[in-house]
Amino acid sequence: MAKSDSKRKKPTENMGLVLFDEVGGICPKCTKPLMKKSKGQMIKLFEIAHIYPNSPNPHEAELLKNEEKLSENIDDESNLIALCRDCHKIFDNPRTIDGYREMVSIKRELQRLSGLKKSWFDNSIDKEINKVIASLASFSGEALEELSLEALKIDSKSDKTLGGLVKLKIKDNVRYFYSDIKSKFSELDKSEPYTSDMIFSQVKTYYLKLKKQGLDQTQIFSALTDWIKNSTGCKNTEISEILVSFFVQNCEVFS
């Protein structure tokens, strides 16, 4: 145990970097940029706030006594968040249950998203998929061979955690693009056997990891979209969503 938990430890510069990065450079409460350029210098506009207070006064201790703590160690990064000065002030004075709970849930979501980003590096996807992406990127908008409505598998695979709009998007993507993408993958196999099987199994593995982490279907759709977008030469959300929809129909996802 630390000698004194109430002693204020100044967060290190690296801790500041990690927390600044975690919020994507903007205040997670009000979206104010947390850094600005002035006279050629970068000026830091954020403060590092303790979510559970560093040295709670008796009123705060009583107020939060039944609330969950993100870490037993008050100075641990999981109890810290980068906020603009105004939001930090509002959060601390006065401390409220609602304010505390809101900050806990903001932090949890940030942790979830940064955990997903970190997982991209360990879960690569075969570069050959870029050929399929390139063919989608050059799509002219002309009609493709449509899949029949009866052939769609999403209805039988989705649960109530899949948002209606996402489900509709998957249906449309599958109807218009499934057959075309399937034939692109077959072409890959002709020049290099088992390429599509390898890509399908990489997608399946990453899907199962997300499922194991407890993500719901809407979160999984979005996490897979981000993964493909960032781990390939894609950089295009629509194409990435079309591919994830393909993998739903092709049984790597939600199966």
Ligand SMILES: [Zn+2]
């Ligand atoms: Zn703010």
